[in-house]
Amino acid sequence: xxxxxxxxxxxxxxxxxxxxxxxxxxxxxxxxxxxxxxxxxxxxxxxxxxxxxxxxxxxxxxxxxxxxxxxxxxxxxxxxxxxxxxxxxxxxxxxxxxxxxxxxxxxxxxxxxxxxxxxxxxxxxxxxxxxxxxxxxxxxxxxxxxxxxxxxxxxxxxxxxxxxxxxxxxxxxxxxxxxxxxxxxxxxxxxxxxxxxxxxxxxxxxxxxxxxxxxxxxxxxxxxxxxxxxxxxxxxx
Numbered sequence: 245x246x247x248x249x250x251x252x253x254x255x256x257x258x259x260x261x262x263x264x265x266x267x268x269x270x271x272x273x274x275x276x277x278x279x280x281x282x283x284x285x286x287x288x289x290x291x292x293x294x295x296x297x298x299x300x301x302x303x304x305x306x307x308x309x310x311x312x313x314x315x316x317x318x319x320x321x322x323x324x325x326x327x328x329x330x331x332x333x334x335x336x337x338x339x340x341x342x343x344x345x346x347x348x349x350x351x352x353x354x355x356x357x358x359x360x361x362x363x364x365x366x367x368x369x370x371x372x373x374x375x376x377x378x379x380x381x382x383x384x385x386x387x388x389x390x391x392x393x394x395x396x397x398x399x400x401x402x403x404x405x406x407x408x409x410x411x412x413x414x415x416x417x418x419x420x421x422x423x424x425x426x427x428x429x430x431x432x433x434x435x436x437x438x439x440x441x442x443x444x445x446x447x448x449x450x451x452x453x454x455x456x457x458x459x460x461x462x463x464x465x466x467x468x469x470x471x472x473x474x475x476x477x478x479x480x481x
Contacts, residue, residue: 247415248312248327250438255330258306264322266294267462270431270471271325275305278452278459279328280431280474282407284317294319305330312409320410324432333435333451338477343403343429343448344368346478350425351401359417360405361386362429363469389413396420406432406449418443431468440481447479 259276271283294300294316300308305326312323344364347356348371356372358365361379368375376399377385378392387395396402396417402424408414409432418426426444433439433449452458457473 245313245409245412245415247438247442248409250441251327251434251436252306252309252312254436254438255306255309255327256332257330258304259330261301261303261305261308261326261329263459264300264308264325265459265463266318266322268465269467270462271321272452272455272459272462273305273308273322273325273329274455274459275326275329277329277331277333278455279325279330280450280452280458280462281321281324281328281410282430282432284321284407284410286317294322317410320412321432324406324410324434327434328432331434331436333477334437334479335451338435338451338479340475341448341478342476343427343446343478346427346446346448347401347403354400355398356401356403357392357396357399357424358403359389359392359408360403360429362403362405392417393420397423399424401425401427403427403429404444406430406434409434415442431474435477435479437479437481445481449477449479451475451477 263274265272271281308326311319355374357376379386380389402421427446428444429448431450435449454473461471
């Protein structure tokens, strides 16, 4: 994906990979910083083989970032975490704000579409005029991911999970949101202005402030709300 090419090209400095943790729920790569991504896996364990597993430490983080282009979801998860480990976050430009708070304030009496079933989507129902939630594994009330192509152009506000960068659907989805306020959400999101070039207006991501705490939590199978040592921050266009 060109968006991944541009993200990797924007990484100004390389750094050796110090550690890679592919946890049950989240993956971390530690190089210059600690970068996170949601852990995705292909269906059968044999399809989740990672090239070079056991010898990734010490490699170039920029080279590991190329894994984001892989058709293997686990490799792509590692690649996105590697990208996030090298990004120089504009801390002065970030505000401490959750994606759901932004959606609640911006979405009053407006049509909201959410790609990915986040735990907080039900909180949007009382404020939205219409709320559509799309997921590859739909729950009650959700729509299948394939329905997004028809409905996204009608939405005033679109929230897109950062995991669309892992499964390589981000560019197609963003191309359907030309007239919407677009928020990319979650720990996989690179806090990089490159995303603004593709139509993202707000990046609601995660900054690791205590690597040891964050890694301990993800190694113990923590859900995102259980991970300590991180801050939810937003970067706006």
